[in-house]
Amino acid sequence: MSRYPEWARRGGSAQPADAGETPQESAAGSAPIHLALEPVDFRKSFDGLSVAVVEALGRDPLSGELFVFRNRGGDKLKALYWDGQGFVLLYKRLERGRFVWPSHLPRQPSRHDYKPEDLA
Known part of the structure; x- marks a missing residue:
């Protein structure tokens, strides 16, 4: 038995972006954005x-x-x-200050969902 769940072992078997659409266009286009409200261990990759x-x-x-x-x-x-x-991992570190993070949201879900236009 593998230590990774089945979806993690699928590798490249997930469907690629539509023909004529680059991964960058599909990511920037209409993909929902999910914020994890609780901090995570940044040793995770x-x-x-x-x-x-x-x-x-x-x-x-x-x-x-x-x-x-x-x-x-x-x-x-x-x-x-x-x-x-494959996975794309972006990392951002501020030299000064902190990111503004939603704290006024109900704590029942551990995430908050946005559409790209909500963040414009």
Whole structure:
């Protein structure tokens, strides 16, 4: 038995972006954005964040949606995205200040969902 869930072992079997649409266009276009409200351990990378997407956010990491996590200090972000061929991991560290994170939201879900136009 593998230590990774079945979806993590699928590798490149997920459907790629539509023909004529680059992964960047599909990511920037209309993909929902999910913010994890609770901080995550920033030692996690592709596999660990994929598990956090399933366990904490209740979503499929291979869905093509964007998943955003922050560290406990609030000065770092990691974003995970499946582009149809593999995971893309973005990392941002602020030199000064902290990211503004939703704190006024009901705590029942562990995530908050946005559409790209909500963040414009």
